[in-house]
Amino acid sequence: MSISTSVIYVVLAIWAAKKLASLLLFNAKRSPYPPGPKPLPLLGNIFDIPPNKFAQTYADWGKKYDSPILHAEALGNHLLILNKREDAIELLEQRAKIYSDRPQMPIIKLMGWEYNVALLSYGDEWRQHRRICQQNFNPQASLKYESIQMTKTHQFLQALLKTPKDYDAHNNVLSIGLTMAMMYGYDIKSPHDPVIETAEAATILGGRLMAPGGSLINVFPLLRHVPLWFPGAISRNAAEEVKRLTNEVVRIPTEFVKKSLADGTAVSSLVTDFYEKKYAGGGSDEEEFIIKNVAYTVYGGECIIVISRRSKDEHMYPLKAASDTTISASGTFFHQMVLNPEIQKKAQAELDRVLGTKRLPTLADRKSLPYIEAIYREVLRFKPPIPISVPHSVTTDDTFKGYFIPEGTTVFPNIWAMTHDEDVYPEPFAFKPERFFDENGKLNNDDRVLAYGFGRRICVGKAIASSSLWLQIASVLACFTIDKAKDENGNEVEINNDYEESALLVRKCKFDCEFNVRSPDFERLILESS
Numbered sequence: 001m002s003i004s005t006s007v008i009y010v011v012l013a014i015w016a017a018k019k020l021a022s023l024l025l026f027n028a029k030r031s032p033y034p035p036g037p038k039p040l041p042l043l044g045n046i047f048d049i050p051p052n053k054f055a056q057t058y059a060d061w062g063k064k065y066d067s068p069i070l071h072a073e074a075l076g077n078h079l080l081i082l083n084k085r086e087d088a089i090e091l092l093e094q095r096a097k098i099y100s101d102r103p104q105m106p107i108i109k110l111m112g113w114e115y116n117v118a119l120l121s122y123g124d125e126w127r128q129h130r131r132i133c134q135q136n137f138n139p140q141a142s143l144k145y146e147s148i149q150m151t152k153t154h155q156f157l158q159a160l161l162k163t164p165k166d167y168d169a170h171n172n173v174l175s176i177g178l179t180m181a182m183m184y185g186y187d188i189k190s191p192h193d194p195v196i197e198t199a200e201a202a203t204i205l206g207g208r209l210m211a212p213g214g215s216l217i218n219v220f221p222l223l224r225h226v227p228l229w230f231p232g233a234i235s236r237n238a239a240e241e242v243k244r245l246t247n248e249v250v251r252i253p254t255e256f257v258k259k260s261l262a263d264g265t266a267v268s269s270l271v272t273d274f275y276e277k278k279y280a281g282g283g284s285d286e287e288e289f290i291i292k293n294v295a296y297t298v299y300g301g302e303c304i305i306v307i308s309r310r311s312k313d314e315h316m317y318p319l320k321a322a323s324d325t326t327i328s329a330s331g332t333f334f335h336q337m338v339l340n341p342e343i344q345k346k347a348q349a350e351l352d353r354v355l356g357t358k359r360l361p362t363l364a365d366r367k368s369l370p371y372i373e374a375i376y377r378e379v380l381r382f383k384p385p386i387p388i389s390v391p392h393s394v395t396t397d398d399t400f401k402g403y404f405i406p407e408g409t410t411v412f413p414n415i416w417a418m419t420h421d422e423d424v425y426p427e428p429f430a431f432k433p434e435r436f437f438d439e440n441g442k443l444n445n446d447d448r449v450l451a452y453g454f455g456r457r458i459c460v461g462k463a464i465a466s467s468s469l470w471l472q473i474a475s476v477l478a479c480f481t482i483d484k485a486k487d488e489n490g491n492e493v494e495i496n497n498d499y500e501e502s503a504l505l506v507r508k509c510k511f512d513c514e515f516n517v518r519s520p521d522f523e524r525l526i527l528e529s530s
């Protein structure tokens with residue numbers, strides 16, 4: 001052995017010894033991970049992580065391991081699950097400085113999704129995007145969308161009157177149409193509009209690539225440099241296709257806006273208002289870039305990844321920030337109204353008392369309709385649309401209540417477990433708007449809707465979501481009674497109580513029901529509304 005080889009061996013041996021010593025010392029010194037299922041060597045908890053029903057399973061883990069703070073590890077990724085509201089507030093809000101990142105994957109950039117606000121890393125770019133969102137979606141600014149919300153809700157009532165059986169399709173058109181109108185002034189009449197279908201195609205293909213095992217690039221990031229022509233560069237080519245589709249999803253409605261401004265047919269919207277300002281010499285190129293990203297995030301798709309051992313076909317987790325969540329919430333509302341006719345009656349008594357039969361509700365009525373407010377809160381408590389929220393990520397090592405939380409840990413606040421905590425919400429599985437009233441019959445102060453998440457990444461569209469959903473609930477109950485459907489012999493059709501899950505999002509499966517207009521007065525009001 002030459003001297004130089006010996007020197008290398010000695011250096012390597014010292015390095016290895018130092019590394020081992022630091023690891024042992026570190027392991028001996030550091031606090032334990034929070035409780036959770038026992039990991040297997042190398043594989044960790046890959047077989048413990050549930051394929052679906054994440055929220056319920058993690059709530060069960062809480063009972064099994066007798067802890068509201070849980071830990072699992074899979075393929076080198078640490079997961080932290082928080083089943084209690086106060087722990088989520090302590091970490092995601094009081095320690096927001098280090099708990100506001102999102103888990104990252106190399107494929108995101110290749111697909112052109114790196115500027116999706118919900119996926120952006122916590123840093124300056126996210127801050128700039130979030131600022132534009134807040135400027136446009138805060139409670140005061142979102143008042144500018146009120147007339148669009150009213151028009152779209154009235155169109156929904158008219159569609160219900162015409163073909164009540166298709167309520168599900170009408171509900172999709174309402175939510176997607178509302179988003180497209182607010183972002184671009186683009187009027188969609190059907191969920192098969194080309195923009196919507198292109199966005200859907202991009203999210204489905206992108207979702208496949210982001211799924212566990214969906215692309216080797218996520219495991220070996222260096223593969224992102226493989227040229228597109230290289231045999232077997234399947235993920236690279238698929239990512240390129242997602243990028244092309246995503247560019248289309250931004251290009252089509254943006255061109256629509258520019259054309260409508262040139263024609264003089266443009267209506268106010270986030271993107272229209274920006275271009276009006278820009279053409280008048282006001283907006284910068286940087287702002288244009290951010291506005292386009294924000295509009296795309298809100299109506300287009302985003303995909304969030306969850307470590308899972310699902311079968312290949314189920315590996316798609318597309319989620320549209322604004323429309324999927326509101327569709328989920330209104331599905332729960334329709335379902336619970338059919339199951340609880342006495343709640344409908346109580347709500348209608350309140351609506352009749354405050355509005356009479358001469359007009360439809362407006363957002364100005366919100367303060368005068370506490371029972372409708374309580375239904376809104378109960379819908380989002382009963383079935384939070386994203387039950388384990390969108391994951392946060394920790395940017396430095398931390399300790400909490402004596403447990404070690406390593407840098408890079410993915411954190412899931414289990415919203416569903418919090419809104420089904422018996423200590424806070426007795427009989428959590430009963431749909432009871434009354435729980436939001438105090439002993440004097442006044443709305444209580446439990447007005448923090450946990451379904452919107454936590455901390456600096458809390459849903460930035462919550463004011464718009466809240467007013468859109470409230471208006472839909474009030475308008476439907478003012479005009480219709482939702483009843484069980486009947487078959488041709490007049491027998492009640494059994495209700496399908498199932499929900500479907502698309503990883504992070506839960507959504508009520510379609511079920512048959514009848515929307516019966518309450519009186520000729522309301523029929524006339526609907527027909528005359530605009």
Ligand code: HEM
Pocket residue numbers: 117118119130133137297298321322323325326329384385386389390391392451452453454455456457458459460461462464465466469
């Ligand atoms: C009932 C309807 C909705 C629900 C339940 C909901 C829920 C959520 C949740 C749980 C998050 C993640 C929060 C966190 O990380 O802690 C989120 C993020 C987000 N939401 Fe919503 N959302 C709704 C509607 C909307 C609407 C209407 C918009 C836009 C107008 C919107 C835009 C966003 C955006 C851009 C983010 C990413 C924020 C960030 O990462 O900084 N959402 N939403």
